[in-house]
Amino acid sequence: MEGVTVGKLLMPDLPDDIIPTTKTYLSVLDVAGQTDTEMVYAYPGDSWEICGGTLKVLGPIEDYDDLNNESLVMRFDYGETSFLLTGDQEAKAEEDLLSSDAKVTADLLGVGHHGSSTSTSQAFLDAVSPSVAVISCGEGNDYGHPHLETIERLEAAGVEIYRTDLQGSIVVSSDGHKLTVSTEKAG
Numbered sequence: 144m145e146g147v148t149v150g151k152l153l154m155p156d157l158p159d160d161i162i163p164t165t166k167t168y169l170s171v172l173d174v175a176g177q178t179d180t181e182m183v184y185a186y187p188g189d190s191w192e193i194c195g196g197t198l199k200v201l202g203p204i205e206d207y208d209d210l211n212n213e214s215l216v217m218r219f220d221y222g223e224t225s226f227l228l229t230g231d232q233e234a235k236a237e238e239d240l241l242s243s244d245a246k247v248t249a250d251l252l253g254v255g256h257h258g259s260s261t262s263t264s265q266a267f268l269d270a271v272s273p274s275v276a277v278i279s280c281g282e283g284n285d286y287g288h289p290h291l292e293t294i295e296r297l298e299a300a301g302v303e304i305y306r307t308d309l310q311g312s313i314v315v316s317s318d319g320h321k322l323t324v325s326t327e328k329a330g
Contacts, residue, residue: 144174151191155213156184158206185215187245195319196221201247202232204239211256212236218249222319227271228253229262237267247271250322251315254278254297258289258306268296275303275322277315282308 144152152175163169175182190199202216214230227249232240233256240247252273255262257280276297280288289306297304303324305313311328 144171144178144180149175149178149180152180152182153185153200153215153217154182155203155215156186157210157213161208161210161213163210185217187243193219194221201227201245202240202243203236204243204245205236207236209233209235211261214255216240218246221317224251224317224319224322225249226251226253226315226317227273229255231256231262233259233261234264234267237262237264241266241270249273251275251277252302254289254293256288257284257286258293259286260290260292263293263296265296268300268302272300273302275305275315275324277313278304278306278308280306280308284308 185200187200187202187204190197196219198217198219200215201218203213207213211231211233212235214232216230216232217228219226219228225248227247229252237255247270249271250273252271252275254276258278278289294304305324305326307313310326312326314325316323
């Protein structure tokens with residue numbers, strides 16, 4: 144947020160007992176305050192028109208005791224293309240999202256919880272049916288993300304996989320008809 148102009152910071156409305164106290168979370172709030180970024184609690188059904196497309200909040204559907212499941216789940220539709228971004232959502236929240244009849248089919252899936260085996264269940268992957276998946280994870284991270292089970296599910300579904308640990312920065316753009324992916328690994 145220090146290097147990019149952010150107009151709105153969308154956040155889940157977290158229960159008091161699971162609000163993070165991590166340095167990263169507190170730094171985000173601090174930078175948002177310093178840059179006069181508007182912080183908005185987002186709820187399922189909220190939507191915004193952005194650059195000719197629509198960003199819609201799909202989840203979290205329920206209140207959870209687990210911070211990962213409280214992640215905002217958002218769908219961005221631009222022309223005939225769609226992106227589903229799931230944050231750290233895990234299998235329980237995926238089930239609830241599917242039960243809500245939210246429109247989850249998407250061309251691109253932002254894979255949940257850095258590719259953890261606790262996310263991107265087979266039922267969820269089948270419902271989304273993406274052609275492209277992006278996994279955000281650090282190289283050599285202590286959690287072993289992405290997990291092999293998740294990679295195998297994506298590969299078996301014929302999904303084109305992009306990973307930040309292997310390919311660096313990943314930019315996916317749309318002309319309204321098709322997705323174009325570019326990557327750049329820092330030297």
